[in-house]
Amino acid sequence: MRKNTLVAGLAIAAILMLVGAGAVRCVASNIANGQEEGETPATNQSREDGASNGSGAYDSLTNAVWVAADGSGATCEFKEGMMVEKGSRLEATPLTVISEQSAKGQTVITIEPVKNGATAPQTALIVSGLDGAREVASDAFAISKSYVERAGGGGRFNVYGASKEYLELAGTTEEFLSDAISAYCEKRVPSATAATFDGEVFLDMKSGLCSATFHANDAASTIITVTAKSGALTVAG
Structure with missing residues (x-):
């Protein structure tokens, strides 16, 4: 009886050794392939900060010239992996495009x-309007809430007579x-391609406001008032 028990025990031990050797070979094979037991193979879907995923809608923004919709004169340039706003200051924001969706005349x-060197919560660029007259708005903008596409594929809006003084x-x-003035006319006087300084300036020494009028070259010769304070411009009709 004891002899049979001993033989059975040796047989079980041999089986366990074979199973254990097989498991070791399996783990070794996984490690050789860069994968440890219990891990799933890594996918090639990681993104680096500032890298675009090739969004067609975002790429279309890079091919246009954008000016602030509020008439402040600020501009926004969309580049691969970054948008750069220029106004009273310069703001460069690295970004990664996650996805895009289009519906009912809008593209999201x-x-x-990336803000202050750290990844910020996801947000959206909301693009509306037709090509050549689009507007893009976003909470990610730092200078203006939205920008409009300048007509003529970036052709400069001309302002005449603005003296150095x-x-x-x-x-x-x-x-x-x-x-x-271009940003204002883009939405309010779309037929205008230029404006001429009237030659008169109103200066409020107490408030620091400087205002002047311009005439657009549309059929109605629309009067445009530009008010300046601390380098920031406000345009109104």
Whole structure:
């Protein structure tokens, strides 16, 4: 009886050794392939901060010129993996495009922006309107709430007669002034391609406001008022 028990025990031990050896070979094979037991193979879907996933809708933003819808003259340039706003200051925001969806005349581009060196919560670029007259809005913007596409594929809106003295009083540049009036006309006077300075400036020394009027070259010769304070421009009709 004892002899039979001993033989059975040796047989079981031999089986366990064979099973154990097989398990070791399996784990070793997995490690050789860069995979430990219990792990699933890594996929090649990781993203680096600032890298676009090739979104067609986002790419279309990079091919246009964008000016602030509020008429402040600020601009936004969309690049691969980054958007750059220029106004009273410069704001560069790295981003990753996550997805895009289009419905009812709007395209929603979900992005993951980077703020202050850290990944911020996902938000969206909401694009509306037809090509050549689109508007893009986003909580990720730092200078203006939304930007409009400048007509003519980036052709500059012309402003005539703005003297050096006026630009100094307004604390602005001819380019910044042109962008501000262009953004206003884009939505309010779409047929205008230029505006001419009337030559008069109103300066409020107490508040620091500097205002001047321009005439657009549309059929109605629309009067445009530009108010400047601390380098920021406000355009109104």
